[in-house]
Amino acid sequence: MKLPPPPPHVELDLTPIPPAASPALVVLVSRTSAGEAARPDGLSERTLAQLHAATADGEFDARPGQLLLLHGTTSDGIRRTLLVGIGTGSTLAPETLRRAAAQATRRLRQAGIGDWHLRLPANLPASCPPDIAAQAITEGILLAGYAFTAYRSGADQARAAPLGAVTLWASDAAQAAAWRRGVVRGQTVGDAAWLARDLCHLPGNALTPQRFAEVALDIAQTSGLRAEVLATEELARLGMGGLLGVAAGSRDGPRLAILEHAPPGTERQRPIVLVGKTVTFDSGGISLKAALDMEQMKADMTGGAAVLAAMRAAARTGLPRRVVALLAIVENMPDASAMRPGDILRMASGATVEVLNTDAEGRLILADALHYARRFEPACVIDIATLTGASAVVFGSAFNALFSSAPAYAARMEQAGALSGERLWPMPLAQAYAERLHSEVADLRNVAGPQGAMLVAAAFLQQFAAGMPWLHLDIYNTCWNTEAHPYLPKGATGAGTRLLTQFLLDLPADDPAGP
């Protein structure tokens, strides 16, 4: 199993002359206060006349997401012009640009066009400065241009034109540095999302726990992260009953992968510790899941994929901040040696857990990884997990749940959510939920019925994160897309990747100082 190739690079062209002989030029068109399409700059006279006609005929008023594909070579040698509405310019949000760029990408891919240009918009409002705009547009292109084709052969592979050479064109040289910064940032995020989505799509028979650990080591080595993988023997020595218990029914043993990014001068910082649920396949174990949609459970390692991809981004960009990643890697399968409902596990923390449902496995492996995080004396430990079906009941897919015992980091994470488009909503941690986890025979039980199940799961993890500044992200509800969205194609979304990458890249270098 080889990882699929990364996305192509989105290029930036800062010359005032229109691109020569391009198959297509995408132009983002805003809407005037009179509700009409504004006249964008950089268009040929003929294209402007066509836009005017389309506006007069009531076919195009530049509302967000509206598309108008114009054919006919302009005097500049541009064969097609794709106009994309972005709505009222004065209230423009990065998310609108991300979606507009994504819609253009999808439209051109359907038309068999992979190489094209996009005109970066001029006169951006304060709500969307050039660096943030260029990042959002680059992300939209890369996210919408993703396809998992590793297992499709021959002609069938090319169901749509693959993303080719895309160039962003801006003649506003005064903003050159900001445009460049944004494109580079957008590429970093896009690269991370492609990696995470590939990992999520790779099936459970290819990306086994052993293979996932190897991939993590490979990525660490090529990007300059320190890395170590603990396997069964070492995990037993550490008393990690959660990891061992969940993995007991699998042919593969459990792994704990530890990656560290600590550039010179940061070695003594208290690190951010990222903990990812990395269940390569969740069958439910003896508490077996129903057959319908079970294949999606190959994406039950989305949290781990997001952490790995964000770590690679931190290393590649030389983030001036110490970050540690812990990937709790297992497969949850039923067989004669699998853990049973009623089994009692002793966790690394010493606490005992009565397993009433073997399908509530994520919290068991995260409990051991959270305990392991203590040795790093984290500035903040952040776990991310496809943890509960209840997250989908609560939120659908418009938000992810954020639980927090670290208000300053929670605020940063919410800000990263707003910028990345992976929005978060704060959820309560309360004694009332923790109490539901009392067991008759052990310190804790791992489930407590359907009511408030997302909050009870968080309360379970909270016991193992006690005393550490901690954030918990439940991302089950956004990990898999059954309907196409502008920049989230059907299938694995790579949920949490853009969020964590944005969060890390926006961390201040000097917070907190020293050990």
Ligand code: BES
């Ligand atoms: N990885 C799953 C999340 C999930 C939930 C997948 C629902 C598909 C459907 C997680 O491990 C899980 O199985 N959670 C269960 C826990 C329950 C048995 C207490 C859930 O939320 O339904």
Ligand code: MN
């Ligand atoms: Mn499960």
Ligand code: ZN
């Ligand atoms: Zn699971």
